[in-house]
Amino acid sequence: MSTVAVSDVIDAAPALVWALLTDVPGRGRWLSTVDSVDVVTPGVFRTGTVWRETRAMGDGGFVTEEFQVRECEAPRRFVVSSPGSGADYRMTYTLAPVEVGRHRGGTTVTVEQEGHASGTTGRVLEMV
Numbered sequence: 001m002s003t004v005a006v007s008d009v010i011d012a013a014p015a016l017v018w019a020l021l022t023d024v025p026g027r028g029r030w031l032s033t034v035d036s037v038d039v040v041t042p043g044v045f046r047t048g049t050v051w052r053e054t055r056a057m058g059d060g061g062f063v064t065e066e067f068q069v070r071e072c073e074a075p076r077r078f079v080v081s082s083p084g085s086g087a088d089y090r091m092t093y094t095l096a097p098v099e100v101g102r103h104r105g106g107t108t109v110t111v112e113q114e115g116h117a118s119g120t121t122g123r124v125l126e127m128v
Helices: 014-021 024-030 119-127
Strands: 002-010 034-039 050-056 062-073 077-083 087-097 107-117
Touching: 014 087, 014 107, 024 034
Parallel strands: none
Antiparallel strands: 002 107, 034 050, 050 062, 062 077, 077 087, 087 107
16 A cells, blocks of 8 residues: 655635535546546535546546545545556545634645555555
8 A cells, every 4th residue: 555645725715625626527627637527426525426537648648537435524524535457546635724824714635645456466566
């Protein structure tokens, strides 16, 4: 398993950041690599929400991946998972209000991505 975590401060209230991050049909408006989104479970963003996202790759091709919301604690935290080829991914998004300092009123967003080997190929590569 490998894990990467990044945090950044966004100068917007947590409710606005939550609305942006959970607007599944609108992901292509703020994620430059997203070409299209196919919402499988329409309605309110919640545990069980599923969508497919097609993204541009560095080689000019495209890849479509499916995402499912595994946990949802609005407006503070949500977890999505995506099965991959040789690895399964889990991304945890955490939003925390900034209460002091020059970014007061903003939101600290932390995204942690975990990759877990799946299938024979993924487990062999994990040992290398």
